[in-house]
Amino acid sequence: MPDTIQSMARRAREASFSLAGASLEARNQALEAIAREIENHMDNLLAVNAADVEAATAEGLSAPLLSRLKLTRAKCAGMAEGLRSLALLPDPLGKVQYARELSPGLNLYRVSCPIGVVGVIFESRPDALVQICLLYTSPSPRDRQKSRMPSSA
Numbered sequence: 001m002p003d004t005i006q007s008m009a010r011r012a013r014e015a016s017f018s019l020a021g022a023s024l025e026a027r028n029q030a031l032e033a034i035a036r037e038i039e040n041h042m043d044n045l046l047a048v049n050a051a052d053v054e055a056a057t058a059e060g061l062s063a064p065l066l067s068r069l070k071l072t073r074a075k076c077a078g079m080a081e082g083l084r085s086l087a088l089l090p091d092p093l094g095k096v097q098y099a100r101e102l103s104p105g106l107n108l109y110r111v112s113c114p115i116g117v118v119g120v121i122f123e124s125r126p127d128a129l130v131q132i133c134l135l136y137t138s139p140s141p142r143d144r145q146k147s148r149m150p151s152s153a
Helices: 005-020 024-040 042-058 063-069 073-087 128-137
Strands: 096-103 106-111
Touching (some): 024 042, 042 063, 042 073
16 A cells, blocks of 8 residues: 555654754765765666656656656766755754843743754656755855864764
């Protein structure tokens, strides 16, 4: 029986709790592992995508959508590079973005934290998943730290 959107979302939410507490090093290792998997399985990704493009062509998908649907080696390499670029950004978690004393002894802080699970519906853009991940994990432009890479790297 195939997963329903609700069951996939439920499992993603449950997994998000352990991921939220992951160290910077663990998160960066996960990004690198995903990038390697894209590179290591590129031929398979391209073959499966070619079948998707063939089916979409047969169904009469418009030329612009077909163009966006088609994966290339360059797009796959770009996905892997985007993941590695993310690991170079400052750690967005635990940053005080705003602090204000509301009254003596009462302070208000806005601190960045994991946002949990984000559901996104997209079509004809197999490379969009990596771009969406980058969007939701990128630090604020106000964050001036140089790197998210662990000091041992």
